Amino acid sequence: MDFSKLSARQKAIAAAFLVTAVLVVYLKAVHEPFSKTVHGYSAKVKKYESQLLDIRTKFPPVEEQRKKISALKNECEKLLEQITEVEKKLPPKKGTSQLIGEFTRLAKEARLLSIRQKSMVKDGYNKIFIEIKLAAPYPTAIAYISRLESISPFLRVEEVDINETKGKSFEEGGAPVRIVVSSILGEAPLEQALKADESLKTPEVKRDILASTAKPMASLNEKDFRLEGITFTEDTPTVIINGEVFRVDSEVKGYRVKKIMPGSVILTDGMEDQLLTLNR
Numbered sequence: 001m002d003f004s005k006l007s008a009r010q011k012a013i014a015a016a017f018l019v020t021a022v023l024v025v026y027l028k029a030v031h032e033p034f035s036k037t038v039h040g041y042s043a044k045v046k047k048y049e050s051q052l053l054d055i056r057t058k059f060p061p062v063e064e065q066r067k068k069i070s071a072l073k074n075e076c077e078k079l080l081e082q083i084t085e086v087e088k089k090l091p092p093k094k095g096t097s098q099l100i101g102e103f104t105r106l107a108k109e110a111r112l113l114s115i116r117q118k119s120m121v122k123d124g125y126n127k128i129f130i131e132i133k134l135a136a137p138y139p140t141a142i143a144y145i146s147r148l149e150s151i152s153p154f155l156r157v158e159e160v161d162i163n164e165t166k167g168k169s170f171e172e173g174g175a176p177v178r179i180v181v182s183s184i185l186g187e188a189p190l191e192q193a194l195k196a197d198e199s200l201k202t203p204e205v206k207r208d209i210l211a212s213t214a215k216p217m218a219s220l221n222e223k224d225f226r227l228e229g230i231t232f233t234e235d236t237p238t239v240i241i242n243g244e245v246f247r248v249d250s251e252v253k254g255y256r257v258k259k260i261m262p263g264s265v266i267l268t269d270g271m272e273d274q275l276l277t278l279n280r
Contacts, residue, residue: 090186
């Protein structure tokens, strides 16, 4: 077609058609694929931004983490220093003989029967258990325990058994006492000697709880309570009153047999104790 023979109107229409065709081709061939690519990249960028935000939320910045790690490290160093200082005050593993010696020295007011020790490792530390057996009046035993605890803040009284004074115990100097003490042992030499606090005030004991509080039997009629015999054994002592055999806790005319001793018997009505003595 000869473009020069067209009228001005036809030329304008042809030019418009040509421009439209070129634009359509451009959009189809160039712009549309490019737009899809850009859209894909935009979607990926948003996805990565979301992942990055999630990572930042879960994992604080490296610098902040470094500060926290440094603070924890300083705290650990302080704790290690404190532990080291505490370990210096522990009774030393090589100084157990000094500890036993102090236990023996403190028993000067009692009769020391035996001391036994046993060592073991627990939670990474050496630990010692010491069993002390002695004979002592109740107030003396309490004072002894109090002095033991003053030797070191790491000494712990695990067990205490104080039995009633009877039979041979009188000859041995008091009630049988058994004490078990434990302590953690350190490796470092002790800075000061293991000694009890001599300025410690002895605990006040108003009375020996193991001593008899029996009162003389003045109000009982001897005809109603004739003590005729005693069979004394450590386990099952018996007594003959008015021709009948009674044991500890038996009832005798409104009284309970509280205690049977080699030469006498204590009866109680729950308020007062009364003493019956065997006439030989």
